[in-house]
Amino acid sequence: MKLSAGVFDTLAEIVGANGVRRAPGELAAYSRDATPLFRAMPDAVVFPRTTGEVAEVLKLATAHRIPVVPRGAGSNLCAGTVPLAGGIVLALTRMTRILEVSGAELLARVQPGVTTARLADAAAVEGLLYAPDPGSRVTSTVGGNVATCAGGLRGLKYGVTRNYVLGLEAVLPTGEVIRTGGRLWKDVAGYDLTRLLTGSEGTLAVLTELTVALLPQPAEVGTGVAYFASLADACRAVAAIISAGIVPATLEFLDQKCISAVDDYAKLDLRRDAGALLLFGDDGPIEVVAGNLVRLRKICADAGALEVTLAENIARSDALLAARRCSLPALSRLGSLTILEDVTVPRPRLAEMVERIDEIALRFGLLIATFGHAGDGNLHPTCVLDPEDTDAVERAHKAFAEIFSTALRFDGTITGEHGVGAAKLPYLAERLGADQIRLLRRIKTAFDPAGILNPGKVGS
């Protein structure tokens, strides 16, 4: 759509001339996020600094039926912040204040543009832990994390972002400012809008302030690595760990293709002849971590590991975690187009799921490497290819469609932590059924009668 000169004038009145961008060069950066192949130009990028400014922009947008796409760092991988219908990208990256970190109440209150890592660092200074740790934590924002219910490497033990959101200030598309939840762990006054907004991907309201729960910082963190001949062996170790009553903080795996890519990239002396690498770790009181690591090592060995090593120090521990975190950039170097996916299956189906992925990749003649969170069954099959090879791109889409269907047949889901966005919307009905899709649309309308917020995404 084309915005009128009058609309641009009003936007400038609301956020200041400096807060509105419309030059094509500046707009281009906001035409995409971290998702490949999705791109659409906005008509304006608007940078509000206050809740009041957000409310004014939304009122204007509803009055003129202008699409608005709220956006943090744009690090999402499901095209959740691509402005498909044009209109305004509402960039919350100037709302970057940490308003409060309270050790007495074990919480922090932040504006949406604060990065996850900055919040975690501010908490750590007070001896506190912000538990959610998505892979993108250095660049991603807390507002974006909450909008997508971001996961991360500690999901099994600590849960995901939703478990840490205590309260929200949010602006409805019609301009009303609501406050949901608050500073309390226990609060059942009204429907749980805090959780409904968490993971709603900017389609229901714009989050302008977030109160999140913190935990005491664990005294000790320890990590180990086990190599297995096959991923099936690694998964047997994971099952044995859970059966032993251990819920470790970290249980991550890389398949053989990821091991090689990561080792080429990060030079960590990983064992390339292994079929799978299992990274395990725990945190907590020193004696518990030490005991659990020894038990984890033994369980891996008993499950037939080729080799198990405990990280001798924090530096090595950090290096191993960094290895897992760098899977995406490492794989990206293998081709100029990287499609990272995000299916989840029940833990006992993990090995079988990866086998199916490998079979599908072979059949479609594609390179698909898989890494992910073995503890919670969350897999990131990653296809690396040449974007100029349109036939390969076409085959990749078909391969992923099969991967999604397979995950659903295994009682799994099409997205564990990245979100629906534009990329998964075509598969959502298969996951939820037509009745639930219709219900989501009615809920969307309850929040956004004019349908201005992030059109073409979940709820559309």
Place this chain on the structure above:
Amino acid sequence: MKLSAGVFDTLAEIVGANGVRRAPGELAAYSRDATPLFRAMPDAVVFPRTTGEVAEVLKLATAHRIPVVPRGAGSNLCAGTVPLAGGIVLALTRMTRILEVSGAELLARVQPGVTTARLADAAAVEGLLYAPDPGSRVTSTVGGNVATCAGGLRGLKYGVTRNYVLGLEAVLPTGEVIRTGGRLWKDVAGYDLTRLLTGSEGTLAVLTELTVALLPQPAEVGTGVAYFASLADACRAVAAIISAGIVPATLEFLDQKCISAVDDYAKLDLRRDAGALLLFGDDGPIEVVAGNLVRLRKICADAGALEVTLAENIARSDALLAARRCSLPALSRLGSLTILEDVTVPRPRLAEMVERIDEIALRFGLLIATFGHAGDGNLHPTCVLDPEDTDAVERAHKAFAEIFSTALRFDGTITGEHGVGAAKLPYLAERLGADQIRLLRRIKTAFDPAGILNPGKVGS
């Protein structure tokens, strides 16, 4: 309203003649729940056995605009299941199957009428823990727990019911059966209806199957008790515990009036000269529990406790926890009408809040004793009085209205774990604001266009 003979015939066709009750004597038991002073007769009580039967009943009800109140054990304390507008009470107490307990997946799947204690026992047999433990656990149902987002004694460390709900099967008032979430810890496909339905108090859909997360059973549980001259001293100890980086499983308190009542009732040799009793406890690996109990004892002593004792064995530990759990029956013996309330305030405001409650009780000439969850600021001020004394009943309502307002001024809430029901609905707008109330109503309509589900409660 009056149900027609045709409606009764159809109900009998759906659930069988044995599944429909209409005799006044049988209806009377469903005219109330555990909340005093609220009562309304239904026209029928219907006992479905399957999801299909629930769907047929709801379709019929929507077609004829018949109010339907879903109900588990009816142990709620906010008049959430009182059939204010008559119609059908849909009693889910015949849907009592535990469908699955999986150690490999750390989850259970149950029908809504399973009691919380039965689920917990079935999990314990497999070495697993169902963490939510509302005070009513022996009688309350899992369906009711999820519908109210029940809390309990372990909220600070373990969170509340919402943190353990993985997936739901639910029937919409219009008869469609939806499945939200599933068997996964990480699943962001669509709006978080699992959490929206959790705590929706039977106003949005009827829950017919619940998948909940389990944890490995902790190896050790330990408990201790500390007496303080005043509740302010006890709260200072609580603050010091959190500051020390300890988040214990249990941090419960009784005020002086509760100590006496509980001791009269349960004969536990509690120290009646104390102004407050703090019950603390932890669970986990043996060495951690032992270490934490010693630290908790020292922190209480340093905060000026009159006396601190660690329970020497499981039996004493259970007895102490039972003392806390029996606060309500113990207080109930002091008068024939007991009004138990459920405000929550941020932890640092706890002592001040109890002081205000005591001041309000004195001013209105009422006996109000307070106990609750010190760890998460959740207070249960309990007024004991004579229901024939209409003036006292009137004063109690005024006193509680002041207590709610005070909690809100302290950044607290009007209900931490019991729910809104009919009892708190008059105060909900003060908590949420008019804009949010209107939004709740629109969400209600998105689920229940005819407004048949639990009318007169949240969303109405």
